[in-house]
Amino acid sequence: MATNRTFTMIKPDATGAGKTGAITKMIEEAGFKIIAMKKVWLTAELAGKFYAIHKERPFYKDLCSYMSSGPIVPMILEKENAVEDFRKLIGATDPAKAAPGTIRALFAKSIDANAIHGSDSDANADIEGNFFFSQFERFEK
Ligand code: UDP
C-alpha cells in the first residue's frame, strides 16, 4: 500500500463559495501532486456510506445532509509523508482552533462546514480514494 498518498475532498461550503481554485492552489504550492481529481455531487445515502465510521456520532445525520448539499471535489494527492503533512495543511476540525494560515482557518465557516477533508491514516487514504476513483479510470499510478 502507498504510504506517500492521501485523499481529500473540497466540501460543499467551499465549492459553493467559489474557493475550489484558491484551495487547489494552496495544495499544489504546499508540494502535493494531484493524481486524480473530479467534481461530483453526493446523495445523502452515499455521504452516509463515506462517513459510516461516524454513524454513532451525534452529528452524523447533519454531516450527511451537509455533504450532499452541494458539489464536492475529491482528489488523490501525492507527497512524501502525505497523510500527516496534509492534516497540518488543513488545520484542526474546528476552524476556530485551526492554526493561522491553514486551509480551514482561511476558508472554513464552522466545525461542520469546514471546507475540506483529509484522510487520517494511510489505510483510510486508500479506502477513501477507492470510494471515489475506480481502478477502471485512468489516472497516474
Ligand atoms: N463534524 C461535525 N461536528 C463535530 C465534529 C465533526 O459536524 O463536532 C464533521 C466535520 O465536517 C468533520 C467531519 O464531521 O470534518 C468528520 O469529523 P472528524 O472528527 O473525522 O474530523 P476531521 O478528520 O475531518 O478533522
Ligand code: MG
Ligand atoms: Mg476524520
